[in-house]
Amino acid sequence: MLARIHVTLKNGVLDPQGKAIENTLQNMGFSGIDAARQGKYIELDLAETDRAKAEAHVDDMCRKLIANTVIENYSFTLE
Amino acid sequence: MLARIHVTLKNGVLDPQGKAIENTLQNMGFSGIDAARQGKYIELDLAETDRAKAEAHVDDMCRKLIANTVIENYSFTLE
Numbered sequence: 001m002l003a004r005i006h007v008t009l010k011n012g013v014l015d016p017q018g019k020a021i022e023n024t025l026q027n028m029g030f031s032g033i034d035a036a037r038q039g040k041y042i043e044l045d046l047a048e049t050d051r052a053k054a055e056a057h058v059d060d061m062c063r064k065l066i067a068n069t070v071i072e073n074y075s076f077t078l079e
Numbered sequence: 080m081l082a083r084i085h086v087t088l089k090n091g092v093l094d095p096q097g098k099a100i101e102n103t104l105q106n107m108g109f110s111g112i113d114a115a116r117q118g119k120y121i122e123l124d125l126a127e128t129d130r131a132k133a134e135a136h137v138d139d140m141c142r143k144l145i146a147n148t149v150i151e152n153y154s155f156t157l158e
Contacts, residue, residue: 006120008120021123021144028144030136030140033126036124038119039122041119042097042116043087043114044112047112057111064107065103065104
């Protein structure tokens with residue numbers, strides 16, 4: 001199965017990368033950008049074929065390594 | 080409109096971050112991971128409400144700043 005994981009900063013956490021993108025786009029002349037936020041996107045190829053087991057596995061991986069749950073949220077889809 | 084942009088490395092480009100995730104997960108005892116790839120995920124809040132214009136705008140931003148099209152692919156959705 002392929003897991004697509006999104007890790008984003010929680011609301012209120014400073015996002016300097018997103019801010020840099022926003023400012024640079026504005027300096028380049030792109031207008032109408034209200035906000036930019038940068039997160040991480042991770043794809044995992046899993047040997048597991050059982051959806052429930054894969055879901056439990058990926059959730060475990062996200063909590064233990066991939067996301068810092070103090071400041072980040074994560075979500076994932078399986079296909 | 081909200082643009083959700085995914086930037087991923089092209090096939091064949093070395094992905095040390097993905098490799099680090101893969102190796103670390105295996106060292107932590109997670110088995111059955113065939114591959115891991117890390118990319119970027121960017122959300123842009125746009126004032127533009129016309130879908131066609133927003134699409135052209137975001138494509139332009141991706142080509143000029145957000146993605147390095149020599150080594151990266153990008154894709155986005157609007158909602």
